[in-house]
Amino acid sequence: MNKPIIALDFSSKQQVEEFLSRFNEPLFVKVGMELFYQEGPDLVRTIKAMGHDIFLDLKLHDIPNTVESAMRGLAKLGVDLTNVHAAGGVEMMEAAKRGLSGSETKLIAVTQLTSTSEEQMHSDQLIAASLHDSVLHYAKKAKQAGLDGVVCSVLEAAAISEACGESFMRVTPGIRPADAAADDQKRIATPQEARLKGSTHIVVGRAITKSENPAASYGQIKNEWSGLL
Template identity: 65%
Template sequence: MINNPIIALDFASAEEVYSFLTPFNEPLFVKVGMELYMQEGPAIVYKLKEMGHDVFLDLKLHDIPNTVGQAMKGLARLGVDLINVHAAGGEAMMIKAREGLEAGTLAGKMRPAIIGVTQLTSTSEQQMQEEQLIHTSLEESVLHYARLSKKAGLDGVVCSVLEAGKIVESCGEGFLRVTPGIRLSSGEAHDQVRVATPSIARKQGSSHIVVGRAITKADNPVEAYKTIFNMWEEYA
């Protein structure tokens, strides 16, 4: 699994994806989320892997343990590199998810890395407390879910840059901290609340970053990707 910035392919169709990827002449790390997967299904994943790209399948599964385990067993056969579940589903669910991946991974292949979603980067502390009735700080909620994910045997979590350093202290350097909400300093936050630049993310402890519109909506996506890649690598 390469450690390049992960490009969020937030498109509605395979045609848009292929048109976007055509100018790139190198292997990328790309994210397939619910919008794209629900429209195109497994075929888009197979095609991206055939093109040589690493794939983060971002479906955020959250259901009873057996259901998630069986779903992961099937998804493992797609050969993705990274996949996730909602940590709020609990320890038993996360254990079943990991076990399902292990059972479904083809012989001779490495199972996908699996990470738990802590709190979405679109969620503010006030929203978490009022709507989820979690009466603690946002940071403590994220750290709790990170520790629970590690206990369940997951490989890391999705978190914001703001919590990444504390997760290193709590869970160790080898525990992945995948951080969305990445923007250039001049970029808009859109629907994200907890955002940061690639350089700040690296300095604060992110192990991987996910970048969407700062690249996909840029006038020159290849140049935008190179800029973000260089900012990310500057503090490697």
């Protein structure tokens, strides 16, 4: 079972280092836009030097040539996982994959954000399909483009596995214990639900980063995700 991915919901390198110092094991962490745009590539190198795996969550979405060039730069950082928006299309996703050529970085595509409801998708994106069908369509396009998987909610994980294969990654954000607040997420699940419904990786943020004892909270979530609880 893959380790839970901890979303580093911080705004500075100092906060990140203080948080990571509370753990005595290698972690899989997510560096998002807020953190990367303030601290830059040096933070990624620092975290890698500490022995942790990194999901660099920048959600690139631009013309194919620009995305390919950007990915060529990100490949030099040695991150383990990064992503694009599937809405950029097959050509853009293929270009992103080319940009990572020669590196071991895996590439996944964001389908629909877990903060997006079906009503919002219809009104804001003018997509007439159901949210489930939209996510599945984007997953199939990512598979066609040669990507390693997608970001989706737990609700679509099983269908994506069936359509794209068991080895196709289903990275699911919005994961938190049953007694935790939903915050700004709409399509959420517990670690146990994610395991039972076909996620290959889970992303957990505030349930760990805002905990009084992050290491203990991480351990509980990891055990639930692994089926030990």
